[in-house]
Amino acid sequence: MLDYPALQALVAVIEARGFDRAAQRLSISQSAVSQRIRQLEFKLGQPVLLRTSPPRPTELGQRLANHLQQVQQLEQALSTDDDADKRLRVRLAVNADSIDTWLPQALSAASVSRRMDFDFVVEDQDVGLKRMKNGEVMACICASEQPVNGGLAQYLGSIRYRALASPEFKQQYRAQLAGAELDQIPCLIYSADDRLQHRFLQAQGVGDPKYNHLCPSSYGFVNLALAGLGYGMMPELQVQPQLRSGALVDLVAGYEMDVPMYWHYWQTESPALAELRQAVVQVAQQHLRLG
Amino acid sequence: MLDYPALQALVAVIEARGFDRAAQRLSISQSAVSQRIRQLEFKLGQPVLLRTSPPRPTELGQRLANHLQQVQQLEQALSTDDDADKRLRVRLAVNADSIDTWLPQALSAASVSRRMDFDFVVEDQDVGLKRMKNGEVMACICASEQPVNGGLAQYLGSIRYRALASPEFKQQYRAQLAGAELDQIPCLIYSADDRLQHRFLQAQGVGDPKYNHLCPSSYGFVNLALAGLGYGMMPELQVQPQLRSGALVDLVAGYEMDVPMYWHYWQTESPALAELRQAVVQVAQQHLRLG
Numbered sequence: 001m002l003d004y005p006a007l008q009a010l011v012a013v014i015e016a017r018g019f020d021r022a023a024q025r026l027s028i029s030q031s032a033v034s035q036r037i038r039q040l041e042f043k044l045g046q047p048v049l050l051r052t053s054p055p056r057p058t059e060l061g062q063r064l065a066n067h068l069q070q071v072q073q074l075e076q077a078l079s080t081d082d083d084a085d086k087r088l089r090v091r092l093a094v095n096a097d098s099i100d101t102w103l104p105q106a107l108s109a110a111s112v113s114r115r116m117d118f119d120f121v122v123e124d125q126d127v128g129l130k131r132m133k134n135g136e137v138m139a140c141i142c143a144s145e146q147p148v149n150g151g152l153a154q155y156l157g158s159i160r161y162r163a164l165a166s167p168e169f170k171q172q173y174r175a176q177l178a179g180a181e182l183d184q185i186p187c188l189i190y191s192a193d194d195r196l197q198h199r200f201l202q203a204q205g206v207g208d209p210k211y212n213h214l215c216p217s218s219y220g221f222v223n224l225a226l227a228g229l230g231y232g233m234m235p236e237l238q239v240q241p242q243l244r245s246g247a248l249v250d251l252v253a254g255y256e257m258d259v260p261m262y263w264h265y266w267q268t269e270s271p272a273l274a275e276l277r278q279a280v281v282q283v284a285q286q287h288l289r290l291g
Numbered sequence: 292m293l294d295y296p297a298l299q300a301l302v303a304v305i306e307a308r309g310f311d312r313a314a315q316r317l318s319i320s321q322s323a324v325s326q327r328i329r330q331l332e333f334k335l336g337q338p339v340l341l342r343t344s345p346p347r348p349t350e351l352g353q354r355l356a357n358h359l360q361q362v363q364q365l366e367q368a369l370s371t372d373d374d375a376d377k378r379l380r381v382r383l384a385v386n387a388d389s390i391d392t393w394l395p396q397a398l399s400a401a402s403v404s405r406r407m408d409f410d411f412v413v414e415d416q417d418v419g420l421k422r423m424k425n426g427e428v429m430a431c432i433c434a435s436e437q438p439v440n441g442g443l444a445q446y447l448g449s450i451r452y453r454a455l456a457s458p459e460f461k462q463q464y465r466a467q468l469a470g471a472e473l474d475q476i477p478c479l480i481y482s483a484d485d486r487l488q489h490r491f492l493q494a495q496g497v498g499d500p501k502y503n504h505l506c507p508s509s510y511g512f513v514n515l516a517l518a519g520l521g522y523g524m525m526p527e528l529q530v531q532p533q534l535r536s537g538a539l540v541d542l543v544a545g546y547e548m549d550v551p552m553y554w555h556y557w558q559t560e561s562p563a564l565a566e567l568r569q570a571v572v573q574v575a576q577q578h579l580r581l582g
Contacts, residue, residue, distance in 0.1 A: 016499075017483070054483070056483075087502055096508045096510075099506060099508050099510075099511035099514075099515075100508055100509075100510030100511045100514065101510070101514070103511070103514075104511065104514040104515045104517065104518035104520065105518050107515075107518065107520060108518035108519055108520060113520070117477065117502050117503055117504055118504040118505070119504070119505045120504070120505060120506045120507065122506075122507050192308070192345070211378055211408050213408055213409040213410070213411070214409070214410045214411060215390060215409070215413075216411065216413050217387045217390050217391055217413045217508075217509050218391075218508050218509050218510040218511070219390075219391030219392070219509040219510055219529060220387070220390035220391045220395065220411065220413075220509070223391065223392070223394075223396075224390075224395045224398075226395065227395035227396050227399035228399055229395065229398060229404070229409070238510060
């Protein structure tokens, strides 16, 4: 059995960003906090915390912190009414385009989410499942259909993407558009894991983009397109005002890409997380495309 | 002197996400690419590339890649008209709130940026300078006034932040607002490095937030506030439509926080980067608050 007081000390140090504040929070001495964590590391034979400023968990430390959250959730399911006000920390891996568009409304619709503190880990839709496999998160929204070991997946609907640019940008690159040299047109890429622009070019029968700007911030991504620095794949849901006003237009008329989204969860799901999932699925199906 | 063909091989593997595509790009064999990188590592006595899929640079590898960019820029300053069309890769550390608001327009105003491919490294405004210290980036926008060794800093103006929430959220927590228990109100935090909400609470005379949602995506951050899950510090520039429509309101009337921004650059700045800096400074001063 794991040493749970040591896990609590670990989580307190991470959340309070220091040993002294963790000690205050737990109402024990700072040396007691250090000792618990050292003993935990001794037993496990590897570090759980990097002694940086502020301290950060190792990969193992993060897995233990997440495990403690899951145990606390299971405890909450046993709890009496006295504890009903207690808030839960819920760590979710989500793709940026979900948290940037439909997900906040879905969480807001779930009454259970009023008792949750969310910790969103933003990963590309094609790699978020790694966080689930590593046991770092309690649920995951991503494009993979296949559940992880010990997990299940539920279909949410699809996000529709379009390749969008400013009208001035499209005008500037009209020669490349006409000449089917789309790989010569600068594009925006969200992160090294973001392959949507590559898939768009592939569908147009050309190779990888020759020029690109890498921008891992979503407002920045849209604003770089508006400012005419590149085109990029954006969810329709995210840029409805810009599509209506004509500030963003399709680079290739009629091109659309639908990416399916799944909610991945553990078979040992707590009642609170089941309630959250059911509410999220319901709202997702109002915003995403089904098919 | 460094082995520049080996550095080019390293950068090609990183950018093309593989040894085979790097070899194609350089028009040499795949084994020549591998050999150059192995020899580089042998000379330096440490790895420059993690052999993952796709391969990723080590910290040293990233510094070497950035060094190659700087050398290429210096070369470009010597170049003849024939090379004028060649695009430069420019790696910048920026705070999310700059790339999300005024920076795209500033870049768009600089004619030199039409010949640049930007690689934005998004870091909190208080920590971006680390990337500059490590030599990983060619310039940095952050809140620190003090230049790094070998660098200079130029003032850009300040970003004005307000603590904003939906009107329904403010109504829901009116008791905590009236009772000066602001630390009991759930807040949004962008990342572990984001201390703006803590500074807001400090200015109100209360301690750290008891409850928070961590959301490292900027549209998500604003949409979580709109959906009523928490309040957060947002740049006025980012949410002008929501402020006008009343969808977001001040949690504490009249509270504002101005955070100064600086452009950090190297004393060995290339002519192209100097041109970029001058254009950015000029546009920044139209959008940011001076004083």
